[in-house]
């Protein structure tokens with residue numbers, strides 16, 4: 001019971017602040033026009049949901065994030081594993097990627113629009129680029145950091161390159177890799193907003209722009225809330241899906 | 257038969273770990289190597305296992321040079337080196353992945369019994385005590401049924417009781433398919449209990465100081481008078497071997 005309550009302690013601050021704002025506006029201590037109350041935001045969300053618009057926007061955005069994240073993860077994992085394992089490959093690709101990573105991904109937007117048009121392709125690619133770098137960097141670094149002592153066990157058993165990668169290096173790098181997946185997903189959500197700012201007919205980012213252009217702060221906040229919920233939800237799912245893979249870990253667990 | 261002729265090993269940092277070492281180990285022989293810390297015992301085993309190359313001299317198994325790890329040679333490292341992400345049974349099967357699944361299962365089951373870990377088959381490495389982990393590492397080397405087994409202080413982390421238990425186990429194992437065994441140990445009693453021949457090494461640089469073939473009948477008895485006398489003889493020898501002599505530090509440079 002007590003531990004259950006402890007688990008809810010993270011809710012105290014946001015719920016308290018929301019209630020305080022609700023009360024302040026209801027008592028006319030403050031004006032809710034520029035910062036709508038939680039109930040107004042909720043009403044907007046409910047209206048969007050009833051009209052079916054919310055589902056369209058959410059699904060459109062979700063699909064972009066999923067595709068961008070998928071491609072970014074595939075490329076980041078493949079190149080990260082190769083560059084971590086093979087010194088010649090690392091010498092070949094790492095300097096270039098390290099240089100590219102210092103370019104803010106948003107700066108590519110004009111180029112991507114010229115190359116791939118303003119429709120889905122350029123959006124998905126922008127997201128994929130954002131997701132790619134943390135995965136590539138973390139995985140190649142984690143593989144380089146794998147304990148030589150474990151690698152030697154593979155050498156004693158005369159593992160092939162493939163076995164060495166799949167049976168020792170990737171599992172050993174897994175905890176860092178999963179953290180990288182989660183931060184990659186977070187970046188995916190960041191970049192989808194940027195991508196949808198650059199012109200879109202649907203999506204939560206479009207809703208943001210629309211709310212601004214039509215002067216409806218409750219629409220802006222409604223889509224921000226939707227972003228927050230989706231981001232948290234997908235991250236939670238990812239953490240849940242991967243937690244089984246890390247049961248073996250013998251790591252520090254802070255006391256309650 | 258393992259032949260080590262005129263072997264020297266200098267590490268990249270300039271340290272001469274072995275110098276002009278000669279040793280022949282007959283097939284099926286149990287050889288113990290004793291010597292103080294840092295006299296090159298682990299280095300020697302690494303050369304025999306094919307993990308490192310000698311700076312000069314030759315190391316061979318049955319007449320062919322050992323240039324890389326060989327299927328006929330098993331190694332139990334000084335630390336357990338279990339894969340933390342694999343259950344104990346999967347750790348033990350780590351070196352026989354090429355065998356069919358049912359063969360693998362039988363061998364792992366047998367080995368678990370033999371080292372007394374049957375009830376830990378499904379545990380994670382982090383759930384084992386130091387001595388249990390070391391036994392799992394021994395089992396992992398055993399299931400591959402090597403022709404020669406190299407053991408680097410495999411029992412040093414164990415209490416006296418478990419240790420003498422496992423020493424007896426090792427002898428039973430040896431009786432089973434009579435592998436050549438090279439056992440590095442700090443423990444004179446262990447060497448005398450197990451080995452046909454005891455090699456005393458001395459440091460700076462590592463080389464063989466003396467060899468003994470204690471004429472003790474098997475099964476050996478630690479409480480036996482002759483056993484006791486031999487123990488003292490070897491202790492005295494070891495004491496000499498590890499007393500630094502003036503001027504010895506200059507020997508390495510000339511040796512290579």
Ligand SMILES: Nc1ncnc2c1ncn2[C@@H]1O[C@H](COP(=O)(O)OP(=O)(O)OP(=O)(O)O)[C@@H](O)[C@H]1O
Nearest residue numbers: 267268269271273292293294295296297298299300
């Ligand atoms: N990778 C390495 N690089 C440089 N020097 C090393 C390396 N490994 C070992 N040495 C040095 O070589 C010498 C022999 O080391 P080794 O590990 O073979 O000793 P050992 O006899 O196994 O000692 P212990 O009983 O403490 O395990 C030591 O002086 C050590 O400092």
Ligand SMILES: [Mg+2]
Nearest residue numbers: 297298334408
């Ligand atoms: Mg050692």
